[in-house]
Each structure stands twice: as C-alpha cells, then as structure tokens.
Amino acid sequence: LDKLEEKEQTPLQEALNQLIRQLQRKDPNAFFSFPVTDLIAPGYSSVIKRPMDFSTMRDKVKKECYQSLDELKMDFRIMCENAMIYNKQETIYHKAARKLLHSGMKILSQERLDSLKQSIE
Numbered sequence: 001l002d003k004l005e006e007k008e009q010t011p012l013q014e015a016l017n018q019l020i021r022q023l024q025r026k027d028p029n030a031f032f033s034f035p036v037t038d039l040i041a042p043g044y045s046s047v048i049k050r051p052m053d054f055s056t057m058r059d060k061v062k063k064e065c066y067q068s069l070d071e072l073k074m075d076f077r078i079m080c081e082n083a084m085i086y087n088k089q090e091t092i093y094h095k096a097a098r099k100l101l102h103s104g105m106k107i108l109s110q111e112r113l114d115s116l117k118q119s120i121e
C-alpha cells in the first residue's frame, strides 16, 4: 500500500490504541500529549535520555513497533518517570506524573493485560 492508503489495524494495534485512549483521559492538562521540548523545559534533552509521550506511542503503534502490550506499559512508565526526574517534586508536572503513573498502572495491571492478551490471540 502506498502512504495514502490506510492499512487495516491488527487486533494488537486496536488494543494498544484503546489503552492509550484510556491513559490519555488521565492527563486532562495534556502535559503528556506531545514531546517535551528544550524550549518549554530548558536542558530537557541533556537530562532525559529516553523521551516519551502519548503522540510518540501512537506513532509507534501505527508503525507496528510494539510487539506486545507490555512494551507499551514500559514506554508509559518511562514517560512518567522522565517527568519525575526532570521536574522537582513540588512542581505541577512532577505531581501530575506521579498521579498519572498511579492511575495508569491500574489501567495496565497484569490482570487487565492478561485478559486483553486472551482476546487478541
């Protein structure tokens, strides 16, 4: 297919996109929607070696970079931990990241992922 023709989503891609939608609802300020730039966060790229955000996750789903649901969980954890490393504890970003990580780990619990995996096989 050339670039313009949409490819059919695999069951794994559908499950991944559904999880990302559920996780993004826990980020109402959209602090995690797009990559953090050095413009809005001075020195960010020299502190954070593995940047991650929801738009990058969506791109990775589209490019079939994720081979499992657990790989999405790893990127989600990295995204939240990055914010808790770069931003000091008292900042809104650090607090938002801790809260997002907590609620996200429920959405990505082993039980939830195991039952989703059953439905994908």
Ligand SMILES: COc1ccc(OC)c(-c2cc(C(C)=O)n3cccnc23)c1
Binding pocket: 030, 031, 032, 033, 034, 035, 036, 040, 041, 082, 083, 086, 087, 093
């Ligand atoms: C104030 O509105 C926005 C809008 C988008 C943002 O990141 C995509 C952020 C943002 C997001 C972050 C994070 C996630 O560390 N951040 C850190 C320092 C300064 N700004 C941010 C803030």
